Amino acid sequence: MSETVLRNARIVMAGEVVHGTLQASGGLIQSVAEGNGLAGADLEGDLLVPGLIELHTDNFERHLMPRPKVRWPELPALFGHDAEIAAAGITTVYDALGLGDLGLEGLRGQDMGSVLRAIDEASEKGLLRADHKLHVRCELPAPNLMELFQPFRGNRRVGLLSVMDHTPGQRQWENLEHAKVYYCGKKGWSEHQFMKSVEQAREKQERYAVPHRKYFVSYARENSIPLASHDDTLPEHVEQARAEGVAISEFPTRVEAARAARESGLSIVMGAPNVVRGGSHSGNVAAVELARLRLLDTLSSDYVPASLMLAAFRLVDAAGFSVPEAVATVSRNPARALGLSDRGEIAPGLRADLVQVRLVGDAPAQQPVVRAVWREGRRVV
Secondary structure (H helix, E strand, O other): OOEEEEEEEEEEOOOOEEEEEEEEEOOEEEEEEEOOOOOOEEOOOOEEEEOEEEEEEOHHHHHHOOEOOEOOOHHHHHHHHHHHHHHOOEEEEEEEEEEOOOOOOOHHHOOOHHHHHHHHHHHHOOOOOOEEEEEEEEEOOOOOHHHHHHHHOOOOOEEEEEEEOOOOOOHHHOOHHHHHHHHHHHHOOOHHHHHHHHHHHHHHHHHHHHHHHHHHHHHHHHOOOOEEEEOOOOHHHHHHHHHHOOOEEEOOOOHHHHHHHHHOOOEEEEEHHHHHHOOOOOOOOOHHHHHHOOOOOEEEOEOOOOHHHHHHHHHHHHHOOOHHHHHHOOOHHHHHHHOOOOOOOOOOOOEOOEEEEEEEOOOOOOEEEEEEEEEOOEEOO
């Protein structure tokens, strides 16, 4: 049984930071103690934090389609994504795969069966650094959503479902000008193409959103899969989500929606890039504002994996979080929201998913640098 001993570390536990030694064997943490009596790897006073848990990243999609209409082979895309994720200190990742979009020409309008097979193949052969699970993002107005979901039915990796509606004019894209900048820039559309797409999107929303939402709410309940709402804007959105058994509110766009989520007992997720940039690229509420109001539970790297660790430590100076509280937003809190009881913090008996972090520079612009990563006691970075 392999043993790992990490000494001279500032170990970030649930409620304190302990300067001492961690001992792990058999993939689990065995002990945490003050002092450096045991022989082992010297972490030189660096922080030792739990392996990060990422519940919503589009990064795999970016590797699968690095340019518009350019589909990359599944395994090379997966290995590139996995390496980037692990280097960011993420040991458990919920690969977010969107099903359906405003148009059908992009990745999210394509069958994902071969992608799922690639994840299984690489995992079974022990080729991946991180533990990969699936977050299925269901674009409710998409006409072919049910067809696209077929490969995911009964898949054991599906650990989170989210119900989304990106129809311009509401929720994330309440401001049509922000939506136009995003879609025209990303897809190269003209303004005429954008407005035509908006009209078509509204028609699809009226026809498909309600029955599709009903189906996925039932599917999540029947299969005991956590369900997330997306871009809640009004308290009414949150009330609907609560009534449906939603556990997670992803990226509420206004303070009042986040307050409603807190009152309803939903776990609140905000984007780490929002924290790093100082605001939302969609013109919605700033994540730091919600953090200062204690209306933020979990951070998601969304589209920049390295933002997760950086944003967590930004919360210390920007929102008055303690180091354990900040680290919890990327470890313990998402673990609890997702029903993962075997990881998410440093404590005896839990998985030895660990990250060595050195803080470089002066506050408030300290940069956390990932120096080593262990997954179940095995070094992967």
